[in-house]
Amino acid sequence: MNRPDLPLPQLHAFVVLAEELHFGHAAARLGIAQPPLSQQIRRLEDRVGHALFTRGPGRVGLTPVGEELLPAARSALSTLTDALAAARAVGEGRAGTLRIGFAASLALTVLPALLRRFREQVPDVQLHIQEMTTAPQLAALRERSLDVGLLREPGDDDSELAFRTVLREPFVAVLPVGHPLAGHEYVRVAQLADSPFVLLPRHVGPRFHDQIVGLCVEAGFTPRITQHAVEWQTVCALVEAGLGVSIAPASIARIRLEGIVFRRLDPDKLRTRVAVGRHREHRSPLIDPLLAALATDFDT
Template sequence: MDRPELALQQLHAFTVLAEELHFGRAAERLGIAQPPLSQQIRRLELKVGHPLFDRRPGRIALTAAGHELLPAARRALDEVAGGLDAARRAGTGTAGRIRIGFAASLALTVLPELLRAYRTRYPGVDMEIREMTTAPQVAALHGQTIDVGLLREPPDGEQGLAVEPLLAEEFVAVLPAAHPLAARRVVPVAALADEPFVLLPRAAGTTVHDRIIDLCRERGFEPRIGQHAVEWQTVSALVEAGLGVSLAPASIRRIRLRGVAYRRIEPDTARTVVGMSWRSDDPNPLVARFLETARAARSGAGADGPESRTRDVLG
C-alpha cells in the first residue's frame, strides 16, 4: 500500500491531468517529467481498478470512473490543504479555541477591553468565555477545563499555576443617594460604623471580603452585615433599596443606578488586585498570545483615562 503522501501526490497528478487533458502540459505544471506522471496515473488506476483516462492518438479524455473520482479528489486535496493551514495557524496561536474564565466583577473593569483587543489581534481564534468565581476558576485550571483565568485576588503560591497582576483597584463607599453622607465628596470609613452593610458572602470572594472587613476594623468597628448578595450589581440594587451601605471595588461605579451614590473613602490605601492565572507548564500558543495581549493592554493603559481615579495599573 502506498504511503499517504504518495496517495496525495497521485490525486494531485490526477486532478492536474484532468484539467489539462495533456500529459506534457500537466507534467510541466507539476514540475516533473512525463514518465513519472504516467506512472503515478497508472498506480492510481490500479487502486481504482479501472482506467481514469481514455487515451487515444491525439486526444485524452476522462472516463466515467475519472469523472466520478475528480470531485472527490479535489475535496480531499482541499481538506488536506485547509487542515495544514489550520494546523500552522494553531501552532502560531492565531487559530483554534481558547477557554477563558472570568469573575463577574471584571466585566466592569478589564474584561471588555481585553477581549476586544484579543479579538482584533486574533480574529481567527474562537473564545469560550465562562463566568466563574475565584475558587472554581482555580479548580478549572487544574482540571484543564479552562486555559486562562481572569480573577479578582488571584491566589499566590498555587502549585502548578502562574499568576500575574493586571491592575489594582481602590475601594469606594456605596450609599443610597438620599443618605446624608452622600453629600460628601470623601466619606470616612469610621462614619459607616452604625450602618447596616450589604456585602458579598465570604465564600464568593474570600480576600476581597476580608479586605473590606479589615478596613472597618482598622477604623475601630465590626461591620454589621444586614444583607448578602453574590454580585456587585445586586449589592448596588440593595443599597438603592435602602437596605444598607457597602464598601466595594471602585469599578462598581460603572453600575449606574439613579438612587445610588459612589464616594471615595478615607483612608484610601486598601486595594483589590485583578490578575490572570494559567497553568505554568501549558505549551498552548493560544495562551501565550492571550497573555501578550493582556500585557500590552495593561502597559497601554495610561493615567489620564476615565478610570484613572479608580485603578492603579501595575507595572
C-alpha cells in the same frame, strides 16, 4: 483485495494530469520527472481497478471512470487543503476557540477594551466568555475547562496556576442616598462601624472578602454583615433598598442606581488586584494574543 482509501499524492497527480491532459506538462507542474508521474497514475489505476486515462500518440484523455473520480478527487484535495490551513491557523494562534472566565465587575473595566483589542488582532478566533466569581474560576483553570481567567485577588501561592497583574483598583464606600455620610466627599472607614454591611460571601472570593474585612478591622471594628449577594449589581440594589452599606472596587461606581452614591475612602491606600490567570502547563497558542491585548495602561 484493494484498499478503499486512496493516497493523496496519487490523487493530486491524477487531478493535475486530468487538467493538463499531457504527461510532460503535468510533470512540470508537479515538479517531478515524467516517469514518477506515470508510476503514480499506474498505482492509482491499480487501486481503482480500471484505467483512468486513454493514452495515444501525443494525446491523453479521461476515461468514464476517470471522469467519475475527478470531482471526488478535487473535493478530497480541497478538504485536505482547508483542514491543513485551519490547523495551521490554530497552531499560529490566528483561529480556534478560547474560553475566558471573568469576574462580573471587570465588565465595567478591563473586559470591553480587552475583547476589542483581541478581536482586532485575531478576528477569526471564537470566544466563549463566562461570568464567574474567583473561586469557581480558579477551579476551572485547574481543570482546564477555562483557558484564561480574569479574576480578583487570586493569590500567587498556587503551584498549578500562573498569574499576571492587570489592574490595581481602589475601593469606594457604597451608601444609600439617605445615609448621613452620603453628602461627604470622602468617607473614613471607621465612620461605617455602626452601619450594617452588604458583601459578597467569602466563599466566592476569600482573599477579596478578607481584604474588605481587614480594612474595617484596621479601622477599629469588625463589619456587621447582615446581607450577602454574589453579584455587585445585587449588592448595590440592596444598599439602595436601605439594607446596609458596602465597600466595593471603584469600578462599581459605573453601576447607575438613583438611590445610591459612591464615595472614595480616607485613607485611600488599599488596592484590589485584578489578574489574568492560566494553568502553568496549558500551552494553547491563543493565550499569547490575549495576553498581548492586556496592555499595561489598564493599571491605576
